[in-house]
Amino acid sequence: MAFALHDVALRIAGEVHLHPTRLALAPRGFNVLLGPTLAGKTTLLRVLAGLVRPTAGAVLRDGADVTGVPVRKRRVAMVYQQFINYGHLSVFENVASPLRVAGAADAEVRRRVHRIAELLGLGPFLDRRPAELSGGQQQRVALARALVKDADLVLLDEPLANLDYKLREALRDELPRLFAGRECTVVYATTEPAEALLLGGHTATLDEGRVTQFGPSDEVYRRPVDLVTARTFSDPPINTAAVAKRGDRIELGRVASWPARGGLAALPDGPYVLGLRPHHVRIAGTAAGSGEDVVIAGKVSIAEISGSESVVHFALDGGTWVSQTHGVHRFDVGAEVRFRLEIARGLYFAPDGRRAGAEV
Amino acid sequence: MARIRLEQLRHTYRAKPAGDDDWALKRLDLAWEQGTASALLGPSGCGKTTLLNLISGLLRPTEGVVRFGERDVTALPPDARNIAQVFQFPVVYDTMTVYDNLAFPLRNRRVAPAEVDRRVREVAELLDLGPTLRHRAAGLTADGKQKISLGRGLVRSDVAAILFDEPLTVVDPHLKWRLRSKLKELHQKLGTTMIYVTHDQTEALTFADQVVVMDQGTVVQAGTPVELFERPRHTFVGHFIGSPGMNVLPATVEGTTVRFLGHPIELRPAPARPPPAGARLELGVRPEFVRLAADGIPVRIVRVSETGRHRIVEARHEDTPIKLLVGEGDPVPAEQAFLRFDPAHTQLYVDGWSAT
Numbered sequence: 001m002a003f004a005l006h007d008v009a010l011r012i013a014g015e016v017h018l019h020p021t022r023l024a025l026a027p028r029g030f031n032v033l034l035g036p037t038l039a040g041k042t043t044l045l046r047v048l049a050g051l052v053r054p055t056a057g058a059v060l061r062d063g064a065d066v067t068g069v070p071v072r073k074r075r076v077a078m079v080y081q082q083f084i085n086y087g088h089l090s091v092f093e094n095v096a097s098p099l100r101v102a103g104a105a106d107a108e109v110r111r112r113v114h115r116i117a118e119l120l121g122l123g124p125f126l127d128r129r130p131a132e133l134s135g136g137q138q139q140r141v142a143l144a145r146a147l148v149k150d151a152d153l154v155l156l157d158e159p160l161a162n163l164d165y166k167l168r169e170a171l172r173d174e175l176p177r178l179f180a181g182r183e184c185t186v187v188y189a190t191t192e193p194a195e196a197l198l199l200g201g202h203t204a205t206l207d208e209g210r211v212t213q214f215g216p217s218d219e220v221y222r223r224p225v226d227l228v229t230a231r232t233f234s235d236p237p238i239n240t241a242a243v244a245k246r247g248d249r250i251e252l253g254r255v256a257s258w259p260a261r262g263g264l265a266a267l268p269d270g271p272y273v274l275g276l277r278p279h280h281v282r283i284a285g286t287a288a289g290s291g292e293d294v295v296i297a298g299k300v301s302i303a304e305i306s307g308s309e310s311v312v313h314f315a316l317d318g319g320t321w322v323s324q325t326h327g328v329h330r331f332d333v334g335a336e337v338r339f340r341l342e343i344a345r346g347l348y349f350a351p352d353g354r355r356a357g358a359e360v
Numbered sequence: 361m362a363r364i365r366l367e368q369l370r371h372t373y374r375a376k377p378a379g380d381d382d383w384a385l386k387r388l389d390l391a392w393e394q395g396t397a398s399a400l401l402g403p404s405g406c407g408k409t410t411l412l413n414l415i416s417g418l419l420r421p422t423e424g425v426v427r428f429g430e431r432d433v434t435a436l437p438p439d440a441r442n443i444a445q446v447f448q449f450p451v452v453y454d455t456m457t458v459y460d461n462l463a464f465p466l467r468n469r470r471v472a473p474a475e476v477d478r479r480v481r482e483v484a485e486l487l488d489l490g491p492t493l494r495h496r497a498a499g500l501t502a503d504g505k506q507k508i509s510l511g512r513g514l515v516r517s518d519v520a521a522i523l524f525d526e527p528l529t530v531v532d533p534h535l536k537w538r539l540r541s542k543l544k545e546l547h548q549k550l551g552t553t554m555i556y557v558t559h560d561q562t563e564a565l566t567f568a569d570q571v572v573v574m575d576q577g578t579v580v581q582a583g584t585p586v587e588l589f590e591r592p593r594h595t596f597v598g599h600f601i602g603s604p605g606m607n608v609l610p611a612t613v614e615g616t617t618v619r620f621l622g623h624p625i626e627l628r629p630a631p632a633r634p635p636p637a638g639a640r641l642e643l644g645v646r647p648e649f650v651r652l653a654a655d656g657i658p659v660r661i662v663r664v665s666e667t668g669r670h671r672i673v674e675a676r677h678e679d680t681p682i683k684l685l686v687g688e689g690d691p692v693p694a695e696q697a698f699l700r701f702d703p704a705h706t707q708l709y710v711d712g713w714s715a716t
Contacts, residue, residue, distance in 0.1 A: 036532045036534060037502065037532050134404070134405075135404065164403050164404050164559045165559050165560045165561060165603075166403060166559075166599075166600060166605070167403075169603060169604065169605075191532050191533055192533050193533070193668070194667055194668065197665075197666045197667055197668050198665050198666070198667060198672075200665070200666070217666075218666050221666075221668055231534075235533045235534070235537065236537050237534055237537060237538075277668070279668075279669040279688075301545070302541055302544050302545055302548070304541075304544060304565075304566040304567075305565070305566070305585050305586060306562060306565040306566050306585065307561075307565050307585045307586065307588060307589030307590075307601060307602065308589055308602065308646075308648050311566065313541060324669070328586050333548055
C-alpha cells in the first residue's frame with residue numbers, strides 16, 4: 001500500500017499550519033517525521049489519518065484520492081505520546097477492542113490478541129488492568145492495539161517521549177523488529193535526531209509547517225539540503241560559523257584558513273556559513289587526524305564529561321563552539337585548548353541557507 | 361550554605377510497613393558537601409523523588425535525621441529550610457510579567473526593592489531573559505516559561521541548596537541542550553549546592569560532579585561520572601548508565617581463569633579471590649570496550665544501527681548477544697567476525713556485585 005501527499009496544505013483561521021507538501025512515503029517501512037515541537041509533525045499525522053481535512057491538495061492511497069474518506073473507513077492505527085488505554089477494561093480487552101468493533105469472531109479475537117501480546121511481551125498481563133502496569137507496559141498495550149488490526153498505515157506520534165530513558169531505548173530497539181515483515185507503512189514523529197537514525201528507514205525533516213527534506217535517514221543526516229535541515233538533524237546542535245571563500249581558500253575570520261577542495265573549488269567567492277557537527281571538532285592530540293584537519297585554539301567556557309565522552313564548549317572568533325570527543329578529558333574554565341576541526345566533514349551553506357558545493 | 365547530611369534515613373508511605381518492599385526508601389546515609397553539583401539518577405519508582413522531597417521538607421521521613429550543617433531540620437517545613445526548588449512543569453504566574461515572576465521569591469521574603477532589582481536583572485541576564493522582562497509570562501513559549509521557572513530557583517542568593525526535579529524532561533532536545541549547559545555554567549559561577557533528579561543518564565552525567573544511582577529504594581552506587589562509567593559496582597549501574605548499556609554475559613571461573621562460554625577472558629586486575637560456590641557469575645563489558653579483532657570470540661553480526669557519531673553493532677556468540685560500538689567510517693564485516701574485550705574495562709560480577 002503506497003501513501004502520498006499531493007500538494008497538501010492546511011490553513012486554520014488564516015494561519016498556515018502546513019505549507020504545500022508533496023511527499024511519497026516509503027511503503028512497508030519506517031517514515032520518520034523529525035522536527036521540534038510545533039514544526040507540524042502532529043498536523044501531518046492527522047492529515048494522513050483523515051482526522052483533519054487539508055484546505056488544499058489530496059491524500060493518495062495507491063494513487064486513489066482518499067482525502068475525504070473518514071478515519072473509521074480507513075485502515076489506520078494511531079499511537080500517541082500519552083498512553084491511551086481503557087482503564088475499566090483488562091489488557092486483553094484493550095488490545096481486542098478494535099477487533100470487537102470490527103465484529104470479529106471470538107476465536108479470531110483470541111488468536112490475534114495472544115499473538116500480538118506474545119510479540120510485545122504482554123502475555124502474563126492480559127488479565128490485569130492497564131493502571132496496574134508500568135509506563136512502558138502501558139505503552140506496549142497501546143502499541144498492541146494499534147498492531148492487532150493489521151492497519152495499512154500506522155501513525156506513531158512521539159510514542160516513547162513519556163517513557164523512562166532505558167525503556168525508551170529498549171522499545172526503540174524493538175520497534176523496527178516488530179514491523180519487519182509486516183505490510184503496513186509506519187510514520188513515526190519524533191523531536192530526537194538520534195531516534196530518526198536508529199530507527200533507520202526514511203526521514204522527513206520539518207520546520208515551521210514545511211517539509212524541508214525527505215530521503216533515506218542517513219542520507220538526509222549526511223547531506224542536508226539546507227541549514228535548517230542540518231540544524232533539525234543535529235543533537236548536540238551543529239556548530240555554525242561565518243566563513244568566506246577567497247580564491248582557492250576558505251577563511252574562518254582571521255583564525256584559520258584551508259584549501260577549497262572538491263565541489264567548493266567551483267563556488268564563487270563570497271560569504272558562506274560553515275556547519276560542523278560537534279563530534280567533528282575534537283580535542284587535538286586525542287586520535288589520529290587527517291591531513292586536511294585544521295587546528296585552532298579556543299577558550300573553554302563549559303566542560304562536561306558524560307562518562308564515555310567529553311563535551312567542551314569554547315569561544316572562538318566571537319562565537320561559541322562545542323566539541324564532543326571520545327574519552328575523559330578535564331579542563332578548567334578559561335583554559336586555552338587546541339581543537340582539531342575535521343574540516344573535510346564540514347557542510348557549507350550559501351547566505352540564503354541552501355547548501356553550497358558538496359562535502360568531499 | 362552548608363553541608364547536607366542524611367542520617368539513618370528511611371521512608372514509607374504505608375501506615376504499617378511489613379516487609380522491605382513497603383519502604384519507598386530503604387535505610388541510608390548520604391552527604392553532599394557545600395557547592396557540589398549532584399544528581400539522583402534512576403528509573404521511575406526508584407525513590408529518587410522521595411529522597412529529594414525529604415531534603416526539601418515536602419516530606420517528613422518515617423525515620424532518621426536531615427541536617428543542614430549541624431542543624432537538625434527534620435521537622436522543618438520547606439519554607440523554613442532555605443532552599444529553592446525547580447519542578448518538571450514550569451511554575452509560572454501567567455498574569456504577571458517576567459520581571460514580577462522572577463522577583464516573587466524575593467519580595468515574598470521582604471528583600472529590599474533595590475536588591476530585588478539587582479538580583480532579577482542579574483538572573484535575567486544569565487538566562488537571556490533580559491529583553492522579555494516587561495512581557496507577560498502568558499505570552500511566552502514553553503522554552504521561556506521553563507527559563508522563568510529556573511530563574512525563580514536561582515534568584516535568591518542565600519539558599520542552602522537548589523533542588524531540581526526533572527526540570528528538562530518535557531523540553532525539546534535543542535533547548536534541553538542549551539538549558540543544561542546554562543545550568544552547568546550557573547553552577548560554576550554561583551557555587552551553590554545543586555541536587556538534580558532525573559532518569560536521563562546524559563543529563564545526570566553531564567550536569568553533576570557526583571551522581572547517586574538508585575534502584576528500588578536503595579543507593580546502588582555514588583560516584584563521579586567517570587567512576588560510574590568505567591567501574592560500575594553493580595550490573596544495574598552498568599546497564600542503566602551508558603547507551604547502549606553494558607554487556608552482561610554468563611561467566612565461569614576455574615582457579616584464576618575466567619571464561620565466557622568456554623573462551624578465556626583476561627581481566628586486569630584479576631578477581632581478588634575465588635567466588636563462593638553456587639554464586640551467579642557474570643562478565644560486564646561496555647560496548648565502548650569491545651572491539652573487532654583478527655581472532656578472539658567468534659560472532660555473527662546480526663544488526664548495525666547508525667547513530668551519526670558511530671554505529672551500534674549487535675553481534676551474537678551462539679545465542680548470546682554482544683553489542684559494540686564502531687567509529688564513523690570504520691569497516692564492519694558483513695557476517696562473521698571476532699571480538700576482543702579490553703581487559704582493563706572488563707569486570708567479573710558475583711551475584712550482581714563487582715568482584716574485580
